[in-house]
Amino acid sequence: MPVSSGAWDVEVKGLDEAAKVLMNVGRYSNEVVAESMKEVGLKVFKDSIDELNRLVYDQPERGYKRTGALRRSGRLEMIDKGFKISYGGPGTNVDYAQFVEFGTERMEPRPFLRNAVLNNKVMLRKLGNFSGKIISKLRKYGVKAI
Numbered sequence: 001m002p003v004s005s006g007a008w009d010v011e012v013k014g015l016d017e018a019a020k021v022l023m024n025v026g027r028y029s030n031e032v033v034a035e036s037m038k039e040v041g042l043k044v045f046k047d048s049i050d051e052l053n054r055l056v057y058d059q060p061e062r063g064y065k066r067t068g069a070l071r072r073s074g075r076l077e078m079i080d081k082g083f084k085i086s087y088g089g090p091g092t093n094v095d096y097a098q099f100v101e102f103g104t105e106r107m108e109p110r111p112f113l114r115n116a117v118l119n120n121k122v123m124l125r126k127l128g129n130f131s132g133k134i135i136s137k138l139r140k141y142g143v144k145a146i
Contacts, residue, residue, distance in 0.1 A: 007089025008097035010113055012082045040123060041083035045076040048085060048116035055110035069094050
């Protein structure tokens, strides 16, 4: 449920199994895990901005102001075994992110963040199955075999 501060967050967790496997890859595994999770997080974050542009900023005027504040309030934070994408909340002067996402009695929902997560569902599900990508990243660090 959205918090009363007006923020809307989504956390992607449950990557424990993927992290366990990757932590045993070798001495570069921490860097590989962090880099891989960051790439996925950035993809979802960029897609959320694209969805926000498509659903809000690229739409004809509907009686509300478009200042870009919601788009600028977006943040990607790497957390333990995953990432967190936030829009609005304390320090952003944006207290309406969840209303844009879920709508109100007078405004239809514009699910920019949910769409971004759903559009990347396959990639998020396969996050633990990185074998080809992990091997190529490990080779970058000079590791020849797992």
